[in-house]
Amino acid sequence: MPAKIIDGKKIAEKILEKAKKDVKALKEKGTTPKLVVIQVGDDPASSIYVQKKRDKCLELGMASEIKKFGEKITYTEFLFEIEKLNKDDSVHGILIQLPLPEHLSHKQVFETIDVCKDVDGLHPANHGKNLLGKECFRPATPIGIMKILHETGVKLEGKNAVVIGRSNIVGKPIAIMLLNAGCTVTICHSKTTNLKEHTLKADILISAAGKPKLVKESMVKKGAIVIDVGTTKMKNGKLCGDVDFEKVRKKASWITPVPGGVGPMTIASVVENTVKACREITNA
Ligand code: NAD
DSSP states (O other), rough: OOEEEOOOHHHHHHHHHHHHHHHHHHHHOOOOOEEEEESSSOOOHHHHHHHHHHHHHHHHEEEEEEEOOOOOHHHHHHHHHHHHHHOTTOOOEEEEOOOOOOOHHHHHHGGTGGGGGTTOOOOOHHHHHHHHSSSSSSOOHHHHHHHHHHTTOOOTTTOEEEEEOOOOOTTTHHHHHHHTEEEEEEEEOOOOOOOHHTTTSSEEEESSSTTTTTOOOSSSSSEEEEEEEEEOTTSSSEEEOOOOHHHHHTTEEEOOOSSSSHHHHHHHHHHHHHHHHHHHHTTT
């Protein structure tokens, strides 16, 4: 039997419905949750992602703004802009869209965000708390993945989980969250030799490499849950995941599509985190 397809859009809608009610309640108390999304440069994919986040917030009755800076903004100027947002009482969530230009990406920009407004969970303090399994802001995409896994109803404890990718925004935090959920976790990356040897052991396989169709049917254990985080824009304008969907589907038990799997969950988690930040900052 082919894998059941996990409808990320449907799960996200449930989360957003609840968020809408929470926003309404906060507004009745006199506070409107606000998310500021920072974009540096003109990367077309980033422009789409930041607009989607802002538009979803506005649709739910929240406030949201995109702060767009030129590629040439200096490190000092960038930090100054973040500090302004930290001090702005009307702002509850600050999210820096990745990738950043190299002169900023190698600096400690995430340390500058007020930890209480770090709704994408990239401040080192939030990474540390995630590691320790403590209450904190966690990165939006891994939160979305954990919710997707929860929806399958499959018990995570004792499962072999293999994560492809070791970025700070997806690979590392999801590996930690799976570990804290009782999985035995393997992290693979671009320097891993014989990827297939690892992926074949996965009861849960998460791919976040950004390499179209990297995960072939022959690399997947029968009955595995396969979560495809990868999104690569192809020449025909369509998004392609890391997983060879049609073929892997025949072997897996559950699988996420691209688009319509992890993507909508990421946006929903950003919204949820911003509402949470607003509630905590304002004590509402
Ligand atoms: P990244 O480039 O920072 O990290 C990619 C990781 O994949 C690296 O750790 C690298 O070592 C590993 N990798 C690359 N090629 C590999 C290979 N052949 N074998 C094994 N490992 C390999 O990217 P990221 O920010 O973590 O994002 C990963 C992908 O997920 C991208 O396609 C991105 O667009 C997508 N993404 C989607 C969402 C969403 O909401 N759907 C959110 C974040 C990222």
